[in-house]
Amino acid sequence: MKLRYTAASPFSRKVLVVAHECGLAGLIEKVPADLEHPEGDLANDNPLGKVPTLVLDDGTALIESSLICEWLEAEGNGALIPREAKARTAALQLQALGDGIGEAAICVQRERNRTGPQHSDQVEARWQRKFDRAMDLLESDFDRRMAGAPNIGHVAIACALGWVDFRMTNMDWRAKHPKLARWYAEFARRPSMAATAPLAPKP
Amino acid sequence: MRLRYSPSSPFVRKVSVFAIETGLDAKIERVPTNPMKRADVAGSPNPLGKVPCLETEDGMVLYDSPVILEYLDTLHGGPPLIPREGRARWDTLRRQALADGILDATVLTFVESLRQPERQSRGYLAHLRAAVERAVAALGAEAAALPDPRGRPDVGTIAIGCALGFVDYHFKDFAWRTKYPALGAWYDAFAQRPSMTATVPIDPRTVP
Numbered sequence: 001m002k003l004r005y006t007a008a009s010p011f012s013r014k015v016l017v018v019a020h021e022c023g024l025a026g027l028i029e030k031v032p033a034d035l036e037h038p039e040g041d042l043a044n045d046n047p048l049g050k051v052p053t054l055v056l057d058d059g060t061a062l063i064e065s066s067l068i069c070e071w072l073e074a075e076g077n078g079a080l081i082p083r084e085a086k087a088r089t090a091a092l093q094l095q096a097l098g099d100g101i102g103e104a105a106i107c108v109q110r111e112r113n114r115t116g117p118q119h120s121d122q123v124e125a126r127w128q129r130k131f132d133r134a135m136d137l138l139e140s141d142f143d144r145r146m147a148g149a150p151n152i153g154h155v156a157i158a159c160a161l162g163w164v165d166f167r168m169t170n171m172d173w174r175a176k177h178p179k180l181a182r183w184y185a186e187f188a189r190r191p192s193m194a195a196t197a198p199l200a201p202k203p
Numbered sequence: 204m205r206l207r208y209s210p211s212s213p214f215v216r217k218v219s220v221f222a223i224e225t226g227l228d229a230k231i232e233r234v235p236t237n238p239m240k241r242a243d244v245a246g247s248p249n250p251l252g253k254v255p256c257l258e259t260e261d262g263m264v265l266y267d268s269p270v271i272l273e274y275l276d277t278l279h280g281g282p283p284l285i286p287r288e289g290r291a292r293w294d295t296l297r298r299q300a301l302a303d304g305i306l307d308a309t310v311l312t313f314v315e316s317l318r319q320p321e322r323q324s325r326g327y328l329a330h331l332r333a334a335v336e337r338a339v340a341a342l343g344a345e346a347a348a349l350p351d352p353r354g355r356p357d358v359g360t361i362a363i364g365c366a367l368g369f370v371d372y373h374f375k376d377f378a379w380r381t382k383y384p385a386l387g388a389w390y391d392a393f394a395q396r397p398s399m400t401a402t403v404p405i406d407p408r409t410v411p
């Protein structure tokens with residue numbers, strides 16, 4: 001199977017972490033994608049022009065990281081999405097929160113990258129509030145949400161925070177979220193996380 | 204259960220259509236929440252401020268729409284609208300993801316259009332429009348394989364119905380029915396379902 005990805009995307013990384021965790025990473029051919037110019041390339045695999053996109057050996061293309069992760073978990077008999085209904089719902093919910101944190105951070109950065117008249121302080125502030133509120137919720141409810149065996153939600157949160165560290169300046173989330181900071185430092189040492197850490201582009 | 208909703212959200216519509224189709228509608232109390240209003244967002248149990256957001260009887264707070272639909276699918280007695288396993292499951296969820304992607308790009312287009320004209324990015328709008336056109340073309344190529352629009356729906360067909368309705372509304376100059384007549388016929392039949400006619404979104408600019 002073939003994974004269309006970008007090295008920096010937290011959602012691509014989430015898929016790769018899951019692939020490592022459930023022993024399928026060796027079966028995945030990684031093919032980088034150019035998000036700015038999807039025509040004739042990435043768009044052939046995913047008409048939306050987004051990553052991650054997993055093209056299965058029979059040609060079926062799966063899109064959306066949560067769907068790809070579920071497929072990998074089923075294929076690799078993984079342990080990140082619980083089988084029992086309530087635990088499963090809680091894990092998928094935590095994934096949605098983690099993905100939302102990543103999306104909010106990306107949208108803050110996207111707005112910062114819009115310069116001149118196209119930039120809007122209000123839009124940046126709106127996404128920043130979403131990021132802050134979600135992080136505050138995780139910190140205040142840390143024991144209930146973050147304890148226990150690692151699940152897909154934890155992977156999503158770790159990949160989102162990894163992206164913040166990699167891409168953003170002036171986003172010091174650790175000071176106000178010490179429990180999350182300690183947790184992340186530990187989680188980031190998992191081999192699946194270490195193997196998928198984004199590298200700074202070559203100068 | 205309590206559903207935080209906006210009458211203009213196509214993602215809320217997915218949940219509403221699902222609830223009507225499965226008979227869960229009467230068990231859901233609806234609380235209006237405007238994701239563009241700061242006070243509404245601050246009062247929402249979803250820190251990201253998005254709708255739909257479902258508060259369950261046993262205290263869970265669920266979002267986004269795929270998580271909500273998967274949960275709701277365990278609550279009704281009929282055949283599942285998300286096949287539990289195998290090829291049928293992946294086909295259904297793949298179609299939902301494609302339709303949700305169309306909705307995402309269309310929502311982003313609308314949000315960009317709310318900026319003052321000089322603050323809008325033409326390049327970004329063109330990028331989003333191209334993604335929507337390619338994704339609708341992909342649905343057009345798949346039209347003959349879609350389940351009967353008059354039969355029992357699944358989350359894939361519900362999402363496609365909501366996506367095409369939203370595209371119709373926001374890209375009035377995109378003549379997709381002419382380009383993909385089989386998809387147009389499929390949608391026109393699907394849109395006749397009582398669950399669809401009861402849930403037509405209102406214009407986002409008129410949400411209180």
